Amino acid sequence: MAVSVALVLAMKVINMPKNKIRFEEVESEDDYRIFNVYNRRKELLGYISWHKPWKRYVFEPCHLTIHSSECLDIISEFLMNLEKNR
Secondary structure, eight states: OOOOOOOOTTSSEEEOGGGSEEEEEEOOSSSSOEEEEEETTOOEEEEEEEETTTTEEEEEEOTTOOOOHHHHHHHHHHHHHHHHTO
């Protein structure tokens, strides 16, 4: 199942379909963006940040969090859009 999402990456908070996943941009000291990733209950799932060795954005899940394939698809699409709009 493909998740079609139109993202406006200049916004501070980005809600995904049916508010299942929320991306909240946080202050960063360098040129790269950092996002907290929350579920619909506002529980922190992990972080998206720039990984210098790979030269790309990555998702770093919080300890002991679990993710469905749909959740990972949404996060993956967000990462791809970040890369495209870099």
